Amino acid sequence: MREALHAFDQERLVEATERALEQGYSPQDLLEGLTEGLREVGDRFEKGELFLAELVAAGEAAKKVIAEYLKPMLEGGGEGEPLGHIVIGTVAGDIHDIGKGIVGMMLFTAGFEVKDLGVDVPAEMFVQAVREEKPDVIAMSALLTTTLPMQRETIEALEKSGLRNTVKVIVGGSPVTSEWADEIGADGYAEDAVGAVKLVKEILGIRE
Ligand code: B12
Structure with a gap:
Protein backbone atom coordinates (compact mmCIF):
# COMPACT_ATOMS: atom_id res chain seq x y z
CA MET A 1 0.00 0.00 0.00
CA GLU A 75 -19.43 1.79 10.22
CA GLY A 76 -21.89 -0.03 12.37
CA GLY A 77 -18.99 -1.29 14.47
CA GLY A 78 -20.04 0.58 17.58
CA GLU A 79 -22.48 -1.23 19.85
CA GLY A 80 -24.64 0.26 22.54
CA GLU A 81 -24.27 3.76 23.91
CA PRO A 82 -21.44 5.82 22.43
CA LEU A 83 -18.55 6.62 24.79
CA GLY A 84 -19.10 10.29 24.04
CA HIS A 85 -20.03 12.80 21.36
CA ILE A 86 -17.42 14.52 19.26
CA VAL A 87 -17.80 17.36 16.78
CA ILE A 88 -14.86 17.60 14.40
CA GLY A 89 -13.93 20.00 11.62
CA THR A 90 -11.13 21.77 9.75
CA VAL A 91 -11.00 25.46 10.66
CA ALA A 92 -11.99 28.38 8.42
CA GLY A 93 -9.77 29.04 5.42
CA ASP A 94 -8.37 25.52 5.42
CA ILE A 95 -9.49 22.69 3.13
CA HIS A 96 -7.10 19.93 4.25
CA ASP A 97 -9.28 17.04 5.34
CA ILE A 98 -7.39 13.76 5.05
CA GLY A 99 -5.94 13.82 8.57
CA LYS A 100 -9.18 15.12 10.07
CA GLY A 101 -11.05 12.30 8.33
CA ILE A 102 -8.67 9.72 9.80
CA VAL A 103 -8.96 11.19 13.30
CA GLY A 104 -12.78 11.15 13.00
CA MET A 105 -12.80 7.59 11.82
CA MET A 106 -10.45 6.36 14.55
CA LEU A 107 -12.62 8.05 17.19
CA PHE A 108 -15.71 6.49 15.65
CA THR A 109 -14.12 3.04 15.66
CA ALA A 110 -13.12 3.53 19.28
CA GLY A 111 -16.81 3.92 20.14
CA PHE A 112 -17.49 7.66 19.95
CA GLU A 113 -20.29 9.31 18.01
CA VAL A 114 -18.65 11.69 15.58
CA LYS A 115 -20.25 14.58 13.75
CA ASP A 116 -18.03 15.93 10.98
CA LEU A 117 -18.64 19.57 10.06
CA GLY A 118 -16.31 19.30 7.07
CA VAL A 119 -13.67 21.80 6.01
CA ASP A 120 -13.42 25.61 6.08
CA VAL A 121 -15.58 25.68 9.22
CA PRO A 122 -16.04 29.19 10.68
CA ALA A 123 -15.87 29.73 14.44
CA GLU A 124 -19.63 30.48 14.55
CA MET A 125 -20.41 27.09 13.05
CA PHE A 126 -18.44 25.33 15.80
CA VAL A 127 -20.27 27.47 18.37
CA GLN A 128 -23.64 26.62 16.84
CA ALA A 129 -22.77 22.92 16.82
CA VAL A 130 -21.84 23.09 20.52
CA ARG A 131 -25.13 24.85 21.27
CA GLU A 132 -27.24 22.40 19.29
CA GLU A 133 -25.43 19.07 19.56
CA LYS A 134 -24.01 19.50 23.08
CA PRO A 135 -20.91 17.44 22.27
CA ASP A 136 -18.42 16.37 24.94
CA VAL A 137 -15.50 17.41 22.77
CA ILE A 138 -14.83 19.57 19.75
CA ALA A 139 -11.83 18.65 17.66
CA MET A 140 -10.28 21.25 15.38
CA SER A 141 -7.83 20.49 12.62
CA ALA A 142 -5.56 23.11 11.00
CA LEU A 143 -2.82 22.36 8.48
CA LEU A 144 -1.72 25.86 7.55
CA THR A 145 0.22 28.31 9.69
CA THR A 146 -2.17 30.96 8.34
CA THR A 147 -5.23 29.10 9.64
CA LEU A 148 -3.81 28.13 13.06
CA PRO A 149 -5.18 31.41 14.54
CA MET A 150 -8.68 30.21 13.69
CA GLN A 151 -8.32 27.61 16.45
CA ARG A 152 -7.74 30.44 18.90
CA GLU A 153 -10.62 32.47 17.44
CA THR A 154 -12.97 29.51 17.78
CA ILE A 155 -12.05 29.08 21.45
CA GLU A 156 -12.58 32.82 21.98
CA ALA A 157 -15.97 32.61 20.23
CA LEU A 158 -16.93 29.74 22.57
CA GLU A 159 -15.89 31.86 25.54
CA LYS A 160 -17.93 34.84 24.31
CA SER A 161 -21.00 32.67 23.82
CA GLY A 162 -20.68 31.35 27.38
CA LEU A 163 -20.33 27.77 26.16
CA ARG A 164 -16.61 27.21 26.70
CA ASN A 165 -17.01 25.39 30.01
CA THR A 166 -19.62 23.02 28.57
CA VAL A 167 -17.21 21.35 26.16
CA LYS A 168 -13.61 20.13 25.93
CA VAL A 169 -11.58 21.42 23.01
CA ILE A 170 -8.78 19.51 21.32
CA VAL A 171 -6.58 20.69 18.49
CA GLY A 172 -4.32 19.04 15.93
CA GLY A 173 -2.78 19.19 12.49
CA SER A 174 0.85 19.21 11.42
CA PRO A 175 1.75 22.80 12.51
CA VAL A 176 0.06 22.37 15.92
CA THR A 177 2.18 21.79 19.02
CA SER A 178 1.33 21.22 22.65
CA GLU A 179 2.75 24.70 23.40
CA TRP A 180 0.28 26.21 20.93
CA ALA A 181 -2.57 24.22 22.47
CA ASP A 182 -1.61 25.58 25.92
CA GLU A 183 -1.24 29.12 24.63
CA ILE A 184 -4.74 29.24 23.14
CA GLY A 185 -6.35 27.50 26.12
CA ALA A 186 -7.25 24.20 24.43
CA ASP A 187 -7.77 21.14 26.63
CA GLY A 188 -5.40 18.99 24.65
CA TYR A 189 -3.35 18.24 21.56
CA ALA A 190 -2.39 14.98 19.90
CA GLU A 191 0.11 14.36 17.16
CA ASP A 192 -1.86 11.72 15.30
CA ALA A 193 -5.13 9.82 15.15
CA VAL A 194 -4.08 7.10 17.60
CA GLY A 195 -3.00 9.82 20.03
CA ALA A 196 -6.31 11.64 19.49
CA VAL A 197 -8.28 8.61 20.71
CA LYS A 198 -6.05 8.29 23.79
CA LEU A 199 -6.35 12.03 24.46
CA VAL A 200 -10.14 12.09 24.22
CA LYS A 201 -10.43 9.09 26.55
CA GLU A 202 -8.05 10.77 28.96
CA ILE A 203 -9.82 14.14 29.09
CA LEU A 204 -13.23 12.49 29.43
CA GLY A 205 -11.94 10.20 32.17
CA ILE A 206 -12.65 7.00 30.21
CA ARG A 207 -10.43 4.15 31.32
CA GLU A 208 -8.98 1.80 28.69
C1 B12 B 1 -2.24 16.71 0.92
C2 B12 B 1 -1.90 18.18 1.08
C3 B12 B 1 -2.69 19.09 0.37
C4 B12 B 1 -3.93 18.67 -0.43
C5 B12 B 1 -5.11 18.50 0.56
C6 B12 B 1 -6.07 17.42 0.13
C7 B12 B 1 -7.11 17.17 1.18
N1 B12 B 1 -8.29 16.83 0.73
O1 B12 B 1 -6.87 17.26 2.37
C8 B12 B 1 -4.11 19.90 -1.36
C9 B12 B 1 -3.30 19.64 -2.62
C10 B12 B 1 -5.54 20.26 -1.74
C11 B12 B 1 -3.40 20.99 -0.56
C12 B12 B 1 -3.66 22.34 -0.73
C13 B12 B 1 -2.90 23.34 -0.14
N2 B12 B 1 -1.82 23.16 0.63
CO1 B12 B 1 -1.33 21.48 1.37
N3 B12 B 1 -0.49 19.88 2.01
C14 B12 B 1 -0.80 18.63 1.88
C15 B12 B 1 0.26 17.77 2.64
C16 B12 B 1 1.32 17.32 1.65
C17 B12 B 1 -0.22 16.57 3.39
C18 B12 B 1 -1.39 16.79 4.33
C19 B12 B 1 -1.98 15.45 4.65
O2 B12 B 1 -3.06 15.09 4.21
N4 B12 B 1 -1.20 14.65 5.40
C20 B12 B 1 -1.58 13.30 5.78
C21 B12 B 1 -2.46 13.35 7.02
C22 B12 B 1 -2.82 11.92 7.42
O3 B12 B 1 -1.72 13.96 8.05
P1 B12 B 1 -2.21 15.25 8.84
O4 B12 B 1 -3.14 16.05 8.00
O5 B12 B 1 -1.03 15.92 9.42
O6 B12 B 1 -3.11 14.64 10.00
C23 B12 B 1 -2.59 13.87 11.05
C24 B12 B 1 -2.13 14.70 12.26
O7 B12 B 1 -1.75 16.02 11.95
C25 B12 B 1 -3.28 14.62 13.22
N5 B12 B 1 -4.39 15.57 13.12
C26 B12 B 1 -4.91 16.21 12.05
N6 B12 B 1 -5.97 16.92 12.38
C27 B12 B 1 -6.18 16.74 13.71
C28 B12 B 1 -7.13 17.26 14.57
C29 B12 B 1 -7.08 16.92 15.93
C30 B12 B 1 -8.10 17.49 16.84
C31 B12 B 1 -6.06 16.06 16.41
C32 B12 B 1 -5.99 15.73 17.85
C33 B12 B 1 -5.10 15.53 15.53
C34 B12 B 1 -5.17 15.88 14.19
O8 B12 B 1 -3.79 13.32 12.99
C35 B12 B 1 -3.76 13.06 11.59
C36 B12 B 1 -3.69 11.58 11.35
O9 B12 B 1 -2.61 10.97 12.00
C37 B12 B 1 0.86 18.84 3.62
C38 B12 B 1 2.26 18.55 4.13
C39 B12 B 1 2.29 18.26 5.61
N7 B12 B 1 3.45 17.97 6.08
O10 B12 B 1 1.29 18.30 6.29
C40 B12 B 1 0.74 20.10 2.75
C41 B12 B 1 0.72 21.45 3.43
C42 B12 B 1 -0.10 21.42 4.70
N8 B12 B 1 0.00 22.34 2.42
C43 B12 B 1 0.54 23.48 2.35
C44 B12 B 1 0.05 24.51 1.49
C45 B12 B 1 0.85 25.79 1.46
C46 B12 B 1 -1.12 24.33 0.75
C47 B12 B 1 -1.78 25.38 -0.18
C48 B12 B 1 -1.83 26.81 0.38
C49 B12 B 1 -1.04 25.28 -1.52
C50 B12 B 1 -1.42 26.31 -2.55
N9 B12 B 1 -0.44 27.14 -2.83
O11 B12 B 1 -2.53 26.35 -3.02
C51 B12 B 1 -3.20 24.79 -0.36
C52 B12 B 1 -4.13 25.30 0.76
C53 B12 B 1 -5.56 25.25 0.43
C54 B12 B 1 -6.37 25.62 1.65
N10 B12 B 1 -6.94 26.79 1.68
O12 B12 B 1 -6.48 24.84 2.59
C55 B12 B 1 1.72 23.67 3.29
C56 B12 B 1 1.40 24.54 4.51
C57 B12 B 1 2.54 25.45 4.85
C58 B12 B 1 2.27 26.22 6.06
N11 B12 B 1 3.28 26.28 6.89
O13 B12 B 1 1.24 26.76 6.28
C59 B12 B 1 2.12 22.18 3.60
C60 B12 B 1 2.75 21.98 4.99
C61 B12 B 1 3.11 21.74 2.48
C62 B12 B 1 4.35 22.59 2.39
N12 B12 B 1 5.37 22.36 3.15
O14 B12 B 1 4.40 23.49 1.58
N13 B12 B 1 -2.54 20.47 0.29
Whole structure:
Protein backbone atom coordinates (compact mmCIF):
# COMPACT_ATOMS: atom_id res chain seq x y z
CA MET A 1 0.00 0.00 0.00
CA ARG A 2 2.84 2.30 0.86
CA GLU A 3 4.56 1.65 -2.46
CA ALA A 4 1.31 2.26 -4.33
CA LEU A 5 0.88 5.61 -2.54
CA HIS A 6 4.41 6.62 -3.43
CA ALA A 7 3.67 5.74 -7.06
CA PHE A 8 0.33 7.70 -6.90
CA ASP A 9 -1.21 4.54 -8.33
CA GLN A 10 -4.85 4.30 -7.35
CA GLU A 11 -5.45 0.93 -9.01
CA ARG A 12 -2.47 -0.62 -7.25
CA LEU A 13 -3.56 0.86 -3.93
CA VAL A 14 -7.02 -0.67 -4.32
CA GLU A 15 -5.47 -4.07 -5.16
CA ALA A 16 -3.09 -3.87 -2.21
CA THR A 17 -5.97 -2.91 0.10
CA GLU A 18 -8.06 -5.87 -1.05
CA ARG A 19 -5.10 -8.22 -0.58
CA ALA A 20 -4.32 -6.89 2.89
CA LEU A 21 -7.96 -7.25 3.97
CA GLU A 22 -8.01 -10.84 2.62
CA GLN A 23 -4.91 -11.54 4.67
CA GLY A 24 -6.75 -10.45 7.80
CA TYR A 25 -5.42 -6.94 8.42
CA SER A 26 -7.99 -4.78 10.18
CA PRO A 27 -9.24 -1.49 8.71
CA GLN A 28 -7.54 0.23 11.66
CA ASP A 29 -4.19 -1.33 10.69
CA LEU A 30 -4.67 -0.10 7.16
CA LEU A 31 -5.61 3.42 8.30
CA GLU A 32 -2.41 3.61 10.30
CA GLY A 33 -0.43 2.42 7.29
CA LEU A 34 -2.09 4.95 5.02
CA THR A 35 -1.37 7.76 7.48
CA GLU A 36 2.29 6.87 7.53
CA GLY A 37 2.47 6.58 3.76
CA LEU A 38 0.74 9.93 3.27
CA ARG A 39 3.08 11.57 5.71
CA GLU A 40 6.07 10.30 3.73
CA VAL A 41 4.51 11.54 0.50
CA GLY A 42 3.93 14.92 2.20
CA ASP A 43 7.58 15.04 3.29
CA ARG A 44 8.72 14.35 -0.26
CA PHE A 45 6.46 17.16 -1.52
CA GLU A 46 7.93 19.51 1.05
CA LYS A 47 11.46 18.64 -0.09
CA GLY A 48 10.46 19.53 -3.64
CA GLU A 49 10.70 15.92 -4.84
CA LEU A 50 7.06 15.78 -5.97
CA PHE A 51 4.75 17.95 -8.03
CA LEU A 52 1.46 19.19 -6.62
CA ALA A 53 -0.45 17.01 -9.12
CA GLU A 54 1.34 13.92 -7.76
CA LEU A 55 0.54 14.91 -4.21
CA VAL A 56 -3.12 15.38 -5.12
CA ALA A 57 -3.17 11.98 -6.88
CA ALA A 58 -1.76 10.25 -3.77
CA GLY A 59 -4.30 12.04 -1.57
CA GLU A 60 -7.17 11.14 -3.86
CA ALA A 61 -6.10 7.48 -3.98
CA ALA A 62 -6.00 7.34 -0.18
CA LYS A 63 -9.39 9.02 0.11
CA LYS A 64 -10.93 6.53 -2.34
CA VAL A 65 -9.66 3.54 -0.37
CA ILE A 66 -10.86 5.09 2.89
CA ALA A 67 -14.31 5.95 1.51
CA GLU A 68 -14.96 2.75 -0.42
CA TYR A 69 -13.27 0.08 1.66
CA LEU A 70 -12.36 1.14 5.18
CA LYS A 71 -15.21 3.44 6.17
CA PRO A 72 -17.99 0.93 5.29
CA MET A 73 -16.17 -1.74 7.33
CA LEU A 74 -15.86 0.56 10.31
CA GLU A 75 -19.43 1.79 10.22
CA GLY A 76 -21.89 -0.03 12.37
CA GLY A 77 -18.99 -1.29 14.47
CA GLY A 78 -20.04 0.58 17.58
CA GLU A 79 -22.48 -1.23 19.85
CA GLY A 80 -24.64 0.26 22.54
CA GLU A 81 -24.27 3.76 23.91
CA PRO A 82 -21.44 5.82 22.43
CA LEU A 83 -18.55 6.62 24.79
CA GLY A 84 -19.10 10.29 24.04
CA HIS A 85 -20.03 12.80 21.36
CA ILE A 86 -17.42 14.52 19.26
CA VAL A 87 -17.80 17.36 16.78
CA ILE A 88 -14.86 17.60 14.40
CA GLY A 89 -13.93 20.00 11.62
CA THR A 90 -11.13 21.77 9.75
CA VAL A 91 -11.00 25.46 10.66
CA ALA A 92 -11.99 28.38 8.42
CA GLY A 93 -9.77 29.04 5.42
CA ASP A 94 -8.37 25.52 5.42
CA ILE A 95 -9.49 22.69 3.13
CA HIS A 96 -7.10 19.93 4.25
CA ASP A 97 -9.28 17.04 5.34
CA ILE A 98 -7.39 13.76 5.05
CA GLY A 99 -5.94 13.82 8.57
CA LYS A 100 -9.18 15.12 10.07
CA GLY A 101 -11.05 12.30 8.33
CA ILE A 102 -8.67 9.72 9.80
CA VAL A 103 -8.96 11.19 13.30
CA GLY A 104 -12.78 11.15 13.00
CA MET A 105 -12.80 7.59 11.82
CA MET A 106 -10.45 6.36 14.55
CA LEU A 107 -12.62 8.05 17.19
CA PHE A 108 -15.71 6.49 15.65
CA THR A 109 -14.12 3.04 15.66
CA ALA A 110 -13.12 3.53 19.28
CA GLY A 111 -16.81 3.92 20.14
CA PHE A 112 -17.49 7.66 19.95
CA GLU A 113 -20.29 9.31 18.01
CA VAL A 114 -18.65 11.69 15.58
CA LYS A 115 -20.25 14.58 13.75
CA ASP A 116 -18.03 15.93 10.98
CA LEU A 117 -18.64 19.57 10.06
CA GLY A 118 -16.31 19.30 7.07
CA VAL A 119 -13.67 21.80 6.01
CA ASP A 120 -13.42 25.61 6.08
CA VAL A 121 -15.58 25.68 9.22
CA PRO A 122 -16.04 29.19 10.68
CA ALA A 123 -15.87 29.73 14.44
CA GLU A 124 -19.63 30.48 14.55
CA MET A 125 -20.41 27.09 13.05
CA PHE A 126 -18.44 25.33 15.80
CA VAL A 127 -20.27 27.47 18.37
CA GLN A 128 -23.64 26.62 16.84
CA ALA A 129 -22.77 22.92 16.82
CA VAL A 130 -21.84 23.09 20.52
CA ARG A 131 -25.13 24.85 21.27
CA GLU A 132 -27.24 22.40 19.29
CA GLU A 133 -25.43 19.07 19.56
CA LYS A 134 -24.01 19.50 23.08
CA PRO A 135 -20.91 17.44 22.27
CA ASP A 136 -18.42 16.37 24.94
CA VAL A 137 -15.50 17.41 22.77
CA ILE A 138 -14.83 19.57 19.75
CA ALA A 139 -11.83 18.65 17.66
CA MET A 140 -10.28 21.25 15.38
CA SER A 141 -7.83 20.49 12.62
CA ALA A 142 -5.56 23.11 11.00
CA LEU A 143 -2.82 22.36 8.48
CA LEU A 144 -1.72 25.86 7.55
CA THR A 145 0.22 28.31 9.69
CA THR A 146 -2.17 30.96 8.34
CA THR A 147 -5.23 29.10 9.64
CA LEU A 148 -3.81 28.13 13.06
CA PRO A 149 -5.18 31.41 14.54
CA MET A 150 -8.68 30.21 13.69
CA GLN A 151 -8.32 27.61 16.45
CA ARG A 152 -7.74 30.44 18.90
CA GLU A 153 -10.62 32.47 17.44
CA THR A 154 -12.97 29.51 17.78
CA ILE A 155 -12.05 29.08 21.45
CA GLU A 156 -12.58 32.82 21.98
CA ALA A 157 -15.97 32.61 20.23
CA LEU A 158 -16.93 29.74 22.57
CA GLU A 159 -15.89 31.86 25.54
CA LYS A 160 -17.93 34.84 24.31
CA SER A 161 -21.00 32.67 23.82
CA GLY A 162 -20.68 31.35 27.38
CA LEU A 163 -20.33 27.77 26.16
CA ARG A 164 -16.61 27.21 26.70
CA ASN A 165 -17.01 25.39 30.01
CA THR A 166 -19.62 23.02 28.57
CA VAL A 167 -17.21 21.35 26.16
CA LYS A 168 -13.61 20.13 25.93
CA VAL A 169 -11.58 21.42 23.01
CA ILE A 170 -8.78 19.51 21.32
CA VAL A 171 -6.58 20.69 18.49
CA GLY A 172 -4.32 19.04 15.93
CA GLY A 173 -2.78 19.19 12.49
CA SER A 174 0.85 19.21 11.42
CA PRO A 175 1.75 22.80 12.51
CA VAL A 176 0.06 22.37 15.92
CA THR A 177 2.18 21.79 19.02
CA SER A 178 1.33 21.22 22.65
CA GLU A 179 2.75 24.70 23.40
CA TRP A 180 0.28 26.21 20.93
CA ALA A 181 -2.57 24.22 22.47
CA ASP A 182 -1.61 25.58 25.92
CA GLU A 183 -1.24 29.12 24.63
CA ILE A 184 -4.74 29.24 23.14
CA GLY A 185 -6.35 27.50 26.12
CA ALA A 186 -7.25 24.20 24.43
CA ASP A 187 -7.77 21.14 26.63
CA GLY A 188 -5.40 18.99 24.65
CA TYR A 189 -3.35 18.24 21.56
CA ALA A 190 -2.39 14.98 19.90
CA GLU A 191 0.11 14.36 17.16
CA ASP A 192 -1.86 11.72 15.30
CA ALA A 193 -5.13 9.82 15.15
CA VAL A 194 -4.08 7.10 17.60
CA GLY A 195 -3.00 9.82 20.03
CA ALA A 196 -6.31 11.64 19.49
CA VAL A 197 -8.28 8.61 20.71
CA LYS A 198 -6.05 8.29 23.79
CA LEU A 199 -6.35 12.03 24.46
CA VAL A 200 -10.14 12.09 24.22
CA LYS A 201 -10.43 9.09 26.55
CA GLU A 202 -8.05 10.77 28.96
CA ILE A 203 -9.82 14.14 29.09
CA LEU A 204 -13.23 12.49 29.43
CA GLY A 205 -11.94 10.20 32.17
CA ILE A 206 -12.65 7.00 30.21
CA ARG A 207 -10.43 4.15 31.32
CA GLU A 208 -8.98 1.80 28.69
C1 B12 B 1 -2.24 16.71 0.92
C2 B12 B 1 -1.90 18.18 1.08
C3 B12 B 1 -2.69 19.09 0.37
C4 B12 B 1 -3.93 18.67 -0.43
C5 B12 B 1 -5.11 18.50 0.56
C6 B12 B 1 -6.07 17.42 0.13
C7 B12 B 1 -7.11 17.17 1.18
N1 B12 B 1 -8.29 16.83 0.73
O1 B12 B 1 -6.87 17.26 2.37
C8 B12 B 1 -4.11 19.90 -1.36
C9 B12 B 1 -3.30 19.64 -2.62
C10 B12 B 1 -5.54 20.26 -1.74
C11 B12 B 1 -3.40 20.99 -0.56
C12 B12 B 1 -3.66 22.34 -0.73
C13 B12 B 1 -2.90 23.34 -0.14
N2 B12 B 1 -1.82 23.16 0.63
CO1 B12 B 1 -1.33 21.48 1.37
N3 B12 B 1 -0.49 19.88 2.01
C14 B12 B 1 -0.80 18.63 1.88
C15 B12 B 1 0.26 17.77 2.64
C16 B12 B 1 1.32 17.32 1.65
C17 B12 B 1 -0.22 16.57 3.39
C18 B12 B 1 -1.39 16.79 4.33
C19 B12 B 1 -1.98 15.45 4.65
O2 B12 B 1 -3.06 15.09 4.21
N4 B12 B 1 -1.20 14.65 5.40
C20 B12 B 1 -1.58 13.30 5.78
C21 B12 B 1 -2.46 13.35 7.02
C22 B12 B 1 -2.82 11.92 7.42
O3 B12 B 1 -1.72 13.96 8.05
P1 B12 B 1 -2.21 15.25 8.84
O4 B12 B 1 -3.14 16.05 8.00
O5 B12 B 1 -1.03 15.92 9.42
O6 B12 B 1 -3.11 14.64 10.00
C23 B12 B 1 -2.59 13.87 11.05
C24 B12 B 1 -2.13 14.70 12.26
O7 B12 B 1 -1.75 16.02 11.95
C25 B12 B 1 -3.28 14.62 13.22
N5 B12 B 1 -4.39 15.57 13.12
C26 B12 B 1 -4.91 16.21 12.05
N6 B12 B 1 -5.97 16.92 12.38
C27 B12 B 1 -6.18 16.74 13.71
C28 B12 B 1 -7.13 17.26 14.57
C29 B12 B 1 -7.08 16.92 15.93
C30 B12 B 1 -8.10 17.49 16.84
C31 B12 B 1 -6.06 16.06 16.41
C32 B12 B 1 -5.99 15.73 17.85
C33 B12 B 1 -5.10 15.53 15.53
C34 B12 B 1 -5.17 15.88 14.19
O8 B12 B 1 -3.79 13.32 12.99
C35 B12 B 1 -3.76 13.06 11.59
C36 B12 B 1 -3.69 11.58 11.35
O9 B12 B 1 -2.61 10.97 12.00
C37 B12 B 1 0.86 18.84 3.62
C38 B12 B 1 2.26 18.55 4.13
C39 B12 B 1 2.29 18.26 5.61
N7 B12 B 1 3.45 17.97 6.08
O10 B12 B 1 1.29 18.30 6.29
C40 B12 B 1 0.74 20.10 2.75
C41 B12 B 1 0.72 21.45 3.43
C42 B12 B 1 -0.10 21.42 4.70
N8 B12 B 1 0.00 22.34 2.42
C43 B12 B 1 0.54 23.48 2.35
C44 B12 B 1 0.05 24.51 1.49
C45 B12 B 1 0.85 25.79 1.46
C46 B12 B 1 -1.12 24.33 0.75
C47 B12 B 1 -1.78 25.38 -0.18
C48 B12 B 1 -1.83 26.81 0.38
C49 B12 B 1 -1.04 25.28 -1.52
C50 B12 B 1 -1.42 26.31 -2.55
N9 B12 B 1 -0.44 27.14 -2.83
O11 B12 B 1 -2.53 26.35 -3.02
C51 B12 B 1 -3.20 24.79 -0.36
C52 B12 B 1 -4.13 25.30 0.76
C53 B12 B 1 -5.56 25.25 0.43
C54 B12 B 1 -6.37 25.62 1.65
N10 B12 B 1 -6.94 26.79 1.68
O12 B12 B 1 -6.48 24.84 2.59
C55 B12 B 1 1.72 23.67 3.29
C56 B12 B 1 1.40 24.54 4.51
C57 B12 B 1 2.54 25.45 4.85
C58 B12 B 1 2.27 26.22 6.06
N11 B12 B 1 3.28 26.28 6.89
O13 B12 B 1 1.24 26.76 6.28
C59 B12 B 1 2.12 22.18 3.60
C60 B12 B 1 2.75 21.98 4.99
C61 B12 B 1 3.11 21.74 2.48
C62 B12 B 1 4.35 22.59 2.39
N12 B12 B 1 5.37 22.36 3.15
O14 B12 B 1 4.40 23.49 1.58
N13 B12 B 1 -2.54 20.47 0.29
